Amino acid sequence: MSLGLRDALPADMAAVADLYGRECLTGTATFELVPPSPAEIGARFDAVRAQGLPWLIAEVDDAFAGYAYLSPFRPRPAYRYGVEGSIYVEAAARGRGVGKALLVALVEAARHRGLRHVIGAISDSATSAASIALHGRLGFVHVGVYRQVGWKFDRWLNVTLMQLDLDPAGGPPTGPGLSLGGGPA
Numbered sequence: 001m002s003l004g005l006r007d008a009l010p011a012d013m014a015a016v017a018d019l020y021g022r023e024c025l026t027g028t029a030t031f032e033l034v035p036p037s038p039a040e041i042g043a044r045f046d047a048v049r050a051q052g053l054p055w056l057i058a059e060v061d062d063a064f065a066g067y068a069y070l071s072p073f074r075p076r077p078a079y080r081y082g083v084e085g086s087i088y089v090e091a092a093a094r095g096r097g098v099g100k101a102l103l104v105a106l107v108e109a110a111r112h113r114g115l116r117h118v119i120g121a122i123s124d125s126a127t128s129a130a131s132i133a134l135h136g137r138l139g140f141v142h143v144g145v146y147r148q149v150g151w152k153f154d155r156w157l158n159v160t161l162m163q164l165d166l167d168p169a170g171g172p173p174t175g176p177g178l179s180l181g182g183g184p185a
């Protein structure tokens with residue numbers, strides 16, 4: 001098996017939209033209920049890239065296997081050193097190291113950018129236990145659970161929050177962080 005990661009291109013957004021759309025309709029990794037249009041997926045891609053954050057594509061044996069990206073954790077300027085990671089892996093590629101490779105690459109990108117925290121918000125799903133365990137193996141700590149915050153497929157779903165502190169000693173920022181707007185708290 002050959003596993004490779006690369007920066008996403010606009011041409012990849014059709015495969016991204018297909019994977020994400022299936023998750024909207026049949027999975028619980030997202031609480032979105034209606035698959036966004038390819039144009040909306042493209043706009044989300046553009047917004048991530050405008051922040052200088054990574055959007056990565058995973059390929060197994062040269063075939064699309066999943067994607068991952070970092071996005072701002074919250075929109076207020078005080079949160080400019082925190083990002084949230086999002087990872088989606090094709091069902092056929094799960095359990096083959098794709099999620100781990102994507103998560104490691106996201107963490108390294110955040111570290112390289114001088115960011116402080118990477119947040120994982122992991123919803124109930126058939127793969128949530130594996131995702132929680134993977135995050136834990138990579139140094140993320142459990143910081144809480146939003147209980148029964150999502151209603152999908154006629155049941156309540158929880159979201160487990162995990163956080164990786166890239167500078168546990170609490171040193172000052174090493175870069176400017178993300179460019180986030182202001183506004184009311």
